[in-house]
């Protein structure tokens with residue numbers, strides 16, 4: 001089995017790990033029923049619709 005010749009430095013490790021440490025904005029899409037901006041593959045919290053049908057009763061408080 002191959003053995004590394006030198007220890008990986010903190011800088012090198014962190015540079016590598018930093019690639020996936022970026023902050024990314026979540027992908028938003030419009031609800032097909034009410035046009036509310038929602039996360040993909042999530043039930044719309046406003047109207048409770050997902051894939052064209054009502055799956056939950058939306059909570060109306062306020």
Ligand SMILES: [Zn+2]
Pocket residue numbers: 031032033034035036044045046047048049
């Ligand atoms: Zn909706």
